[in-house]
Every structure is written in C-alpha cells, then in structure tokens.
Amino acid sequence: MRIAVLKERRAHEYRVAGSPETVGKFIELGAEVVVEAGAGAASGTPDSAFEGAGATVANDADSALSGADLILKVQRPIIASEGEDELARFTRGQMLVCQMGALTEPDFVNALAEAGLTGFALELVPRIS
Numbered sequence: 001m002r003i004a005v006l007k008e009r010r011a012h013e014y015r016v017a018g019s020p021e022t023v024g025k026f027i028e029l030g031a032e033v034v035v036e037a038g039a040g041a042a043s044g045t046p047d048s049a050f051e052g053a054g055a056t057v058a059n060d061a062d063s064a065l066s067g068a069d070l071i072l073k074v075q076r077p078i079i080a081s082e083g084e085d086e087l088a089r090f091t092r093g094q095m096l097v098c099q100m101g102a103l104t105e106p107d108f109v110n111a112l113a114e115a116g117l118t119g120f121a122l123e124l125v126p127r128i129s
Helices: 020-028 047-052 061-065 106-114
Strands: 002-005 032-036 056-058 070-075 095-099 118-121
Touching: 002 061, 020 032, 020 047, 032 047, 032 061, 047 056, 056 061
Parallel strands: 002 032, 002 070, 032 056, 070 095, 095 118
Antiparallel strands: none
8 A cells, every 4th residue: 555645735734744753653564654745844844754664755746646556644645726726746556545624614525525535534533533
C-alpha cells in the first residue's frame, strides 16, 4: 500500500497529517509512504525528519499522489467552487482520510463522489476514552 501525506493548502492550517513517528509505524507495517515536500514545514517538521523515518519526499502534490492508495490530510482538499481544485489531482479509486465536514459541506461530499474517491471523515469516526 502506498500512502501519501499532502501539504495543507487551507489558510491558517499549520498541522500535517503525519509525523515522522507515524510514518515509521506505517513503514514497519509494510506500507510505502510518500510525503509532499514542505508538508511539515508549518508545524516545524522538516522533510529530512520524514526521510529519516523512511518516507520518500516528493517534489510536489502530483508526484506524491501518483500511485497512492491512501491520502492523508488534516483538512479537506479545496474544490473547484472554492478556487483551486485539489481533487482534480486525485485518481479515481483512491481513499482520502481527513476532516471533511461531511455533514456540513455537501458540495465537497458531492465533488468527492464525482471524482470516484472513497472518503473517511475523521470527524465522524467514533472516539472513546
């Protein structure tokens, strides 16, 4: 399985969907992890930390997404009606895990379905403590 960790493009989002620690755990489980260059910069995590954990750093989103089965983001991708169309870079059949606003953002949910992507909305995953 190839996992892509993408840079966040929404304003005021400084987090990254993976850490060197989680990347290392995915790799130990047999996954290949590709991180878009600069994905962790806003959170203070340099590309070299991801490389040190065993990930490949891709020059851009298109390279990171190429061949990916699972895409990790913090916030939902920007869709055409919002400006830049990040979903246009994705390939039919890929899976996306992020905070989607699935119950409040019907335009995004429809765009996801039209793109042929499977979405896992983190805000809908039950949490127990």
